[in-house]
Amino acid sequence: MKLPIYMDYHATTPLDPRVLGAMTPYFTQKFGNAASKSHSFGWEAEAAVTKARGQIAAILGTSSQEIIFTSGATESNNLALQGVWEAHGKKGAHLITCVTEHKAILDVCKELEKKGAQVTYLSVDSQGRIDREAFKSVLTDRTILVSLMAANNEIGTIHPLEEIGSITRERGILFHTDAAQALGKIPLDMERMKIDLLSASGHKICGPKGVGVLYVRSQNPRLKPLIWGGGHERGLRSGTLNVPGVVGMGEACRIAAEEGEAESDRLRTLRDRLYTELKKGLEDVLLNGPSLNDRLAQNLNLSFPFVKAEALMMAMKEVAVSSGSACTSASPHPSHVIKALGRSDDEVHSSIRFGLGRFTSEDEVDYVAKRVVELVKKIRGASPAYQMVKEVSSREPSREPLIKSLGRAK
């Protein structure tokens, strides 16, 4: 086993060597522009793009012409929401999303509000789930788009896409889903789930950074592009295609389609092992988000009351995890997702996200479990507040809940 250990697969993933192998020729020998129609260099590049489009369409259960290449899920989300708004929106038109969405949805919604959109941000329960009745009750005649992520990047909550899709389709409302964390991990089927628009990203699935897709249903919706010029990608996204990136995304999808299910099974076992070991070694471990069976197999998100995540991560520099206190975005705000579950500020600041993936081994899991137990004990051992609370609860077991209410991350 080698250090440092990478356990932050929700932030990004290493490129699978098979993906690199597929991409390599397209940097040097096969460098053609996929839009060059007049020579073999262009045809070769175009054939590679066609193959990749097919591989991506296959994992989504759809057809190649519905796949639009972008620079990543952030751009795909922007194109979906802004594109629908520019084509269909007018002052007062209504959009529905959720408070636990990625900033690449929430920030776009804030912009659309400035342009006159009315946006409903659905709240969630302690497991990150929306309430179905509450969802139905906010739909109106003016609702043009529902955007709900397939799986959450911090706590792994999976939204009921099929149910949402059948409600939106029945009412003629467009349904977009940000599937950056879901692709290759849970089944996605555009027909069965009645999805009109779907965002995904290469670098979350052991593919390259800087490439993503937007699935756009072919009959509907009409979108207005964000980027003009050249008319590539059905006119929805102009610009010379990133051929190596596209090839890499295609190969990453091929691998995910073939191996994703077995990989999720393997990672579920490892993730459960990590949780079991931590619970065995430590008192007062809070699980943030849904039960282990109801979330992405790759995800574990825990708060260790009385332990600041920053302090734990500083003491454990040989392990890459992330924290709700300093999230993955460029801005260091405490996690809006963990907060939305009803956790206190202190609990948010003591939250750690473990993200497992393709190259995570059992040895790594055991190492991480051992280190976290060791360090959490040490940090708590030096915390007078923790000592006091434990003493009170040992004298008066009925006051055990104190530990929760006093769960201050010192």
Ligand SMILES: *Cc1c(COP(=O)(O)O)cnc(C)c1O
């Ligand atoms: C990573 C991520 C994004 C952003 O994807 P990029 O390709 O990095 O732009 C958007 N949404 C979710 C849920 C993500 O996990």
